[in-house]
Amino acid sequence: MKFTNKCPKCGSSDVIADAKAIDRTRGGSGSIETELTVATFRKPDAVLFKGQQNTSLSAWVCAACGFVEFYADSPKTLKMATA
Numbered sequence: 650m651k652f653t654n655k656c657p658k659c660g661s662s663d664v665i666a667d668a669k670a671i672d673r674t675r676g677g678s679g680s681i682e683t684e685l686t687v688a689t690f691r692k693p694d695a696v697l698f699k700g701q702q703n704t705s706l707s708a709w710v711c712a713a714c715g716f717v718e719f720y721a722d723s724p725k726t727l728k729m730a731t732a
């Protein structure tokens with residue numbers, strides 16, 4: 650979708666590119682908005698210093714059917730963690 654600019658579900662080319670994925674949490678003083686991220690851990694079993702590496706996500710949204718596809722902004726960041 651990111652590269653074809655075409656929805657794989659309905660075939661529409663009415664695609665909204667690079668939308669930000671926002672996660673809204675209700676905090677003590679109202680709502681907090683954080684960017685959605687994905688993470689990998691170099692040492693998942695460690696109690697401290699798990700070696701977390703994360704990247705934010707961007708969404709491609711089909712304006713016709715609503716299908717959403719997520720892409721990691723820096724996928725290589727995550728890959729280095731498993732090396």
Ligand SMILES: [Zn+2]
Nearest residue numbers: 656659711714
């Ligand atoms: Zn679609």
